[in-house]
Amino acid sequence: MKMLMTTAALIALTTAAGADTLRFGYAENATPTVEAMKEFARLLEEKTGGGLTVQFFPDGQLGGERELVELVQGGLLDMTKVSGGLMESFAPVYGAFSMPYLFDDEAHYYKALDDAAVMAPVYQATADQGMVGLTYYNSGARSFYTKDKPINSPADLAGLKIRVLQSPTSIRMVEMLGASPIAMSQAEVYTSIQQGVLDGAENNEFALTVARHAEVAKAYSYDMHTRIPDILLISTAALDRLTPEQRDAVNAAARESTAFHRQAWTAAVDAARAEAETSFGVTFTHPEVTAFQEAVKPMYDEMPDAIAPTVNAIRAAK
Numbered sequence: 444m445k446m447l448m449t450t451a452a453l454i455a456l457t458t459a460a461g462a463d464t465l466r467f468g469y470a471e472n473a474t475p476t477v478e479a480m481k482e483f484a485r486l487l488e489e490k491t492g493g494g495l496t497v498q499f500f501p502d503g504q505l506g507g508e509r510e511l512v513e514l515v516q517g518g519l520l521d522m523t524k525v526s527g528g529l530m531e532s533f534a535p536v537y538g539a540f541s542m543p544y545l546f547d548d549e550a551h552y553y554k555a556l557d558d559a560a561v562m563a564p565v566y567q568a569t570a571d572q573g574m575v576g577l578t579y580y581n582s583g584a585r586s587f588y589t590k591d592k593p594i595n596s597p598a599d600l601a602g603l604k605i606r607v608l609q610s611p612t613s614i615r616m617v618e619m620l621g622a623s624p625i626a627m628s629q630a631e632v633y634t635s636i637q638q639g640v641l642d643g644a645e646n647n648e649f650a651l652t653v654a655r656h657a658e659v660a661k662a663y664s665y666d667m668h669t670r671i672p673d674i675l676l677i678s679t680a681a682l683d684r685l686t687p688e689q690r691d692a693v694n695a696a697a698r699e700s701t702a703f704h705r706q707a708w709t710a711a712v713d714a715a716r717a718e719a720e721t722s723f724g725v726t727f728t729h730p731e732v733t734a735f736q737e738a739v740k741p742m743y744d745e746m747p748d749a750i751a752p753t754v755n756a757i758r759a760a761k
Contacts, residue, residue: 583647
């Protein structure tokens with residue numbers, strides 16, 4: 444059935460191609476992010492007087508995030524939204540966002556990512572691969588959650604099998620904290636925890652509710668080790684077929700959709716946490732993070748040259 448759906452969606456991709464339609468595929472996402480992408484589409488149509496519209500292929504119809512990026516690379520898809528952690532596999536500079544405890548807090552995060560001087564080189568890093576970034580969406584602070592064991596210190600991670608993003612930096616971080624990192628797609632996490640292939644994962648609160656991980660993972664520990672943005676990507680082929688005025692509209696709609704997302708994010712996070720507690724019985728704890736920070740300090744000494752300028756720019760943007 445999934446194969447048939449994917450084939451049908453690919454056929455739709457080819458028939459939807461045109462100068463006046465941007466084909467936008469995405470995997471499963473939290474509600475505020477889906478609403479922000481819809482707001483992008485609304486704004487774009489408004490700014491172009493209906494000259495540009497967006498056709499969505501939602502909820503993984505075209506595959507997981509890696510497959511979506513590869514479709515954009517190949518020009519079969521015009522746009523997607525994926526994790527910045529995954530993008531490290533396509534451009535090493537994205538590894539900066541997977542550096543643990545890079546941001547002091549959410550205010551620092553927003554200030555840095557709203558700074559064009561920080562983000563423009565990141566967005567353009569994949570231009571020679573046929574795609575560029577337009578903007579970012581907050582994907583929250585990533586923390587550890589397990590089937591039933593609160594993570595109050597790095598010692599609690601010893602020997603645990605933890606799902607991580609397909610990001611070399613994220614893998615290294617979890618190794619330094621004493622766990623065994625296992626990179627896999629988000630779609631596989633639920634059954635892997637359920638069957639004991641994984642002991643837990645690390646993500647924001649929406650993994651508990653949207654992906655239903657709260658049904659199999661009952662302990663969530665707010666160590667908040669990373670804040671990895673989601674990235675809105677567009678193919679350079681799509682940009683090339685637009686007029687200068689249309690490209691300006693795409694960029695403006697993207698920026699405004701980020702502002703829309705920011706307004707909706709905090710309330711949605713609070714609602715997700717409340718749902719996880721009351722409907723699924725998840726217990727939330729707040730460990731002291733100093734020991735976690737000490738354990739991963741060597742990562743900054745080993746920092747690759749490819750991410751150092753971005754890391755330093757983020758640290759300076761306070």
